[in-house]
Amino acid sequence: MDGWEIYTERTISKYAVIENSKIKEIGEKTSKGEAFRAIVDGKVAMVSGSKIDDRMKELAVKLARNSQEELKEFPEKEKLPKVEIYDREVEKISPDEIRDLCEAISAVGNISYAQIEFEVTERRLTNSSGVEYSEKESAVGIVVEAVFNGGSAYEYHSSRRLDFRPEDFAERALELARMDGQRVKLESGKYTVTLSPIAVDQLLSHALYPAFYHENVKKGRSLLADKIDKNVFGELTVKDDPLIPYGMGSCSFDDEGVPAKSKTLVMNGVLKGFISDLKNSPENPTGNGFRDDYSAYPSTSPSNIILEYGDRGEAEGIYVHSFIGAHTANFVSGDFSLELGNAYYEGRAVKGAMIYGNIYDLLSRISHFGKDQRQVGVTLTPEIVFEGVEVKL
Amino acid sequence: MKYYEIREIKTYSLQLSLEDGKIERPRAVKEHGKAFRILKNGFWGYFTGNVEDEEGLRRAERCAVGTGDADVDDRPFEGRFVLKPERDFEEIALEDKIAFLRELESMIRAEGIVSTRVVYIESVREVRITSSNGGDVYYRVPRCGVVMQAFAKGKTLQYHSERELSVGGFEIAERAIEKAEKVAEIAVKLSNADSPPAGRMNVIMDPSLTGVFIHEAFGHAVEGDHVLQNATVLRNMIGERVADDSVNVYDDPTLKEFGFYPFDDEGYRAERTPIIENGILKNYLNSRESGKRLGGRPGNGRADGLEPPIVRMSNTFIEAGDYSLEELLDEAREGVMLFGSRGGETNPATGFFHFNAQYGFLIHRGEVSGMVRDVSLSGNTLEILREIRLGDEIVFDPGFCGKSGQAVPVSDGGPYALVKAFVGGE
Numbered sequence: 071m072d073g074w075e076i077y078t079e080r081t082i083s084k085y086a087v088i089e090n091s092k093i094k095e096i097g098e099k100t101s102k103g104e105a106f107r108a109i110v111d112g113k114v115a116m117v118s119g120s121k122i123d124d125r126m127k128e129l130a131v132k133l134a135r136n137s138q139e140e141l142k143e144f145p146e147k148e149k150l151p152k153v154e155i156y157d158r159e160v161e162k163i164s165p166d167e168i169r170d171l172c173e174a175i176s177a178v179g180n181i182s183y184a185q186i187e188f189e190v191t192e193r194r195l196t197n198s199s200g201v202e203y204s205e206k207e208s209a210v211g212i213v214v215e216a217v218f219n220g221g222s223a224y225e226y227h228s229s230r231r232l233d234f235r236p237e238d239f240a241e242r243a244l245e246l247a248r249m250d251g252q253r254v255k256l257e258s259g260k261y262t263v264t265l266s267p268i269a270v271d272q273l274l275s276h277a278l279y280p281a282f283y284h285e286n287v288k289k290g291r292s293l294l295a296d297k298i299d300k301n302v303f304g305e306l307t308v309k310d311d312p313l314i315p316y317g318m319g320s321c322s323f324d325d326e327g328v329p330a331k332s333k334t335l336v337m338n339g340v341l342k343g344f345i346s347d348l349k350n351s352p353e354n355p356t357g358n359g360f361r362d363d364y365s366a367y368p369s370t371s372p373s374n375i376i377l378e379y380g381d382r383g384e385a386e387g388i389y390v391h392s393f394i395g396a397h398t399a400n401f402v403s404g405d406f407s408l409e410l411g412n413a414y415y416e417g418r419a420v421k422g423a424m425i426y427g428n429i430y431d432l433l434s435r436i437s438h439f440g441k442d443q444r445q446v447g448v449t450l451t452p453e454i455v456f457e458g459v460e461v462k463l
Numbered sequence: 464m465k466y467y468e469i470r471e472i473k474t475y476s477l478q479l480s481l482e483d484g485k486i487e488r489p490r491a492v493k494e495h496g497k498a499f500r501i502l503k504n505g506f507w508g509y510f511t512g513n514v515e516d517e518e519g520l521r522r523a524e525r526c527a528v529g530t531g532d533a534d535v536d537d538r539p540f541e542g543r544f545v546l547k548p549e550r551d552f553e554e555i556a557l558e559d560k561i562a563f564l565r566e567l568e569s570m571i572r573a574e575g576i577v578s579t580r581v582v583y584i585e586s587v588r589e590v591r592i593t594s595s596n597g598g599d600v601y602y603r604v605p606r607c608g609v610v611m612q613a614f615a616k617g618k619t620l621q622y623h624s625e626r627e628l629s630v631g632g633f634e635i636a637e638r639a640i641e642k643a644e645k646v647a648e649i650a651v652k653l654s655n656a657d658s659p660p661a662g663r664m665n666v667i668m669d670p671s672l673t674g675v676f677i678h679e680a681f682g683h684a685v686e687g688d689h690v691l692q693n694a695t696v697l698r699n700m701i702g703e704r705v706a707d708d709s710v711n712v713y714d715d716p717t718l719k720e721f722g723f724y725p726f727d728d729e730g731y732r733a734e735r736t737p738i739i740e741n742g743i744l745k746n747y748l749n750s751r752e753s754g755k756r757l758g759g760r761p762g763n764g765r766a767d768g769l770e771p772p773i774v775r776m777s778n779t780f781i782e783a784g785d786y787s788l789e790e791l792l793d794e795a796r797e798g799v800m801l802f803g804s805r806g807g808e809t810n811p812a813t814g815f816f817h818f819n820a821q822y823g824f825l826i827h828r829g830e831v832s833g834m835v836r837d838v839s840l841s842g843n844t845l846e847i848l849r850e851i852r853l854g855d856e857i858v859f860d861p862g863f864c865g866k867s868g869q870a871v872p873v874s875d876g877g878p879y880a881l882v883k884a885f886v887g888g889e
Contacts, residue, residue, distance in 0.1 A: 084526075087507075089688070089691060089692050090691060090692050090693055092531055092532065093506075093529050093531065094506065094507060094529075094531050094532075094533050095506070095507035095508075095509060095533070095771070096506075096507070096508060096509070096526040096527065096528060096529065097500075097507070097508065097509030097510060097511075097523075097526055097771065098509070098510050098511075098522060098525075098526055099509075099510070099511040099512070099769070100510075100511060100512035101496070101511065101512070101769075102513075103494075115489045115490070116488070116489070116490045116491075117490065117491045117492070117493075118490070118491075118492050118493075119492055119493035119494050119495075120493070120494050120495045120496060120513065121495075126491070126493065129491055130491075132557065133489040133490070133491065133557070134489075136486060136489065136557055136558065136561060137486050137487070137489050138485035138486045138487065139485070139486065139487040139488055139489070165525065165526050165528045166528055169528050169529050182692035182693055182694035182812070183692050183694065185867070215692075215694065215812075217692075217693055217694050217812050220813065221813070222694065222810060222812035222813055250813075289483070289578050289614075290577050290578060290614070290616070290620070291578065291614065291620070293620075365490070365492045365494075367488045367490065394808045394809075394810065394815065394817045394841075395806070395807055395808040395817040395818060395819065395839075397806055397808075398805055398806055398807070398817075398818065398819035398839065400837065402614070402620045402621070402622065403619050403620055403621070403837070405837050407819075407837065407839045407887040408817075409815070409817035409839075409841050411810070421813075421815070422815065422841070422843075422885070424839070424841070424885075424887050426661075426887065462661055462662075462887060
């Protein structure tokens with residue numbers, strides 16, 4: 071064995087479930103998972119589980135001998151940046167306090183389903199190159215679905231701290247569900263469309279972000295491949311920044327021991343760079359090697375994507391809160407045809423409508439940004455207003 | 464304390480990926496854990512962790528701090544089931560599995576293909592569930608299979624994938640040989656295909672898409688938890704007509720397809736559930752809780768790992784009708800014929816669904832003509848089921864179904880089917 075790495079994740083999560091405006095379940099999940107990666111002759115393999123014993127390590131070596139996954143070595147120890155991602159209050163919360171928060175959500179009424187979760191995770195990474203890092207992070211998340219007279223809607227939010235009122239999101243879901251019952255008929259055509267931060271994250275996570283992955287660039291799966299220093303879309307600026315205090319994707323090192331750093335991917339519409347894990351860019355990893363869970367290989371993923379644009383203003387035209395089936399957008403071509411989930415026009419729901427287009431064209435049609443930035447998933451953005459978007463009924 | 468369950472799970476899995484001809488990211492996972500739940504004062508307390516049973520139950524009870532109207536059908540089952548594969552993958556050398564993947568890869572590499580991926584998966588799930596009233600079930604089920612994907616560059620960059628996954632051993636993976644050549648052929652054609660027409664039109668869905676339709680657009684709407692949440696269009700509809708006379712829909716975990724299980728994750732014996740018979744809604748799918756509260760049979764409480772069990776489908780299918788494919792094309796005259804699914808989503812509360820097909824063909828004067836790409840399909844479930852015409856042979860397609868952040872193996876089945884729906888493209 072020429073190199074090894076042990077990644078450990080310990081999680082304690084407390085959660086509650088609300089069904090039909092009544093809290094019905096509170097639970098606590100504790101877990102510990104370990105992953106062991108071995109390098110043999112420049113090739114790597116991984117085993118993982120509740121506990122890694124010698125037999126599992128032998129299996130890793132056997133898999134590495136048959137592997138063609140190249141990895142010369144694990145990163146060496148470096149000085150890490152400091153970033154705030156843990157709040158002790160999240161760890162301390164009791165079942166009784168969670169029940170009280172849920173009662174406030176239930177009191178909004180017409181809540182078909184909601185879940186609130188308080189989670190603390192400790193990541194630990196050691197390797198044969200001398201790395202020994204660990205970091206503790208906290209997260210609070212809520213998902214809530216409301217139904218009202220044949221209409222339905224959902225909201226979700228997460229933060230590192232309980233710095234929001236969960237019932238606000240229940241109220242917003244109910245407001246959208248109320249509108250959803252009142253239908254307006256639109257003609258097919260070109261419209262000004264405002265995408266909420268949820269809709270922006272849903273669309274870009276599937277239709278755009280993978281095009282920034284060095285792996286997809288290398289494998290001919292990205293239209294951005296030969297566009298460095300060229301204008302790719304309008305005036306938009308896109309950054310990947312893991313150092314924002316309390317950002318959901320913030321960290322001081324990625325899941326394979328590369329120190330976190332800020333990157334500008336697109337500056338005023340001009341492509342400046344890509345993101346990568348260790349494997350796909352061993353000379354210049356960007357600190358974007360993340361594991362979906364402890365048993366998954368690190369792969370490229372954004373940390374916090376920040377979208378910036380000069381002009382700010384109000385929402386206009388058709389307001390799209392969410393899409394249905396955003397994962398069907400095709401990042402290889404940038405094409406999308408998405409059914410609107412909750413969307414409204416002049417206070418009444420637009421139903422059964424779809425928007426069509428190509429993400430590179432759409433991002434050249436930005437009119438302005440909204441005023442309030444919010445993080446949804448990996449994306450930090452205000453609402454975005456686009457002009458001339460094709461809508462079909 | 465009214466009722467409790469202890470669930471102990473051991474899983475093993477191996478995944479080998481051949482990416483552009485290279486073995487990448489080989490990985491093996493071995494997990495072991497326990498989940499505990501307690502129903503007390505109509506309220507659930509839940510705990511997961513590797514602790515002694517007494518400690519686990521105590522910690523679950525510590526979470527049960529509310530009062531509510533939760534309840535369970537607490538019928539206990541005892542039993543043991545071990546699924547024996549034809550060819551046990553644990554007895555096949557790693558090198559032989561890799562050689563097999565290379566053979567598949569050579570079959571999906573063709574002119575115009577710029578990138579390939581072949582993934583081999585084997586897994587074993589071993590579960591024991593005991594309950595406060597003497598229930599004690601154990602089962603061990605292996606699963607195996609292959610996913611093949613090819614990217615082609617023509618007028619546009621496109622991909623096509625096929626998969627062969629089921630309960631059983633290495634014999635399942637070997638069946639992928641029959642589908643391999645088709646992967647390259649379709650990807651290349653697709654890269655030169657045009658955008659589809661848009662609007663409401665006649666659509667013939669292939670068996671795989673019909674299966675996804677029945678799963679996404681209908682199956683989720685009969686899940687008992689959605690009924691309790693007041694979040695499905697099918698609430699209070701048992702005994703009502705919801706589809707054309709010719710429509711029969713079942714969920715059957717006892718079929719040896721990818722969604723097979725002998726007992727569900729609440730220790731309830733699996734059985735076939737009629738959902739629609741002769742167009743009439745017969746049953747919802749239930750967990751122990753929703754079954755008790757709605758008056759139905761449990762057996763569809765499933766969990767991803769140690770997550771709490773929720774109401775899930777297993778092998779869900781719409782039975783064959785009596786139209787041949789030629790007759791369906793003749794009935795359609797003009798429209799599109801769509802194949803395969805790239806995933807979909809549905810809103811059981813409103814009946815709207817949306818999914819993307821892998822590819823399609825135009826239908827002109829009852830004949831299949833040019834290929835189209837990036838096709839999506841949407842509509843309202845109940846409207847479509849009222850006017851559906853069903854082909855005469857059904858096929859099952861495996862997949863993973865996601866709900867509340869939990870993924871479980873399922874399969875969907877159906878015949879070719881003619882419907883009217885909204886088709887979209889670029």
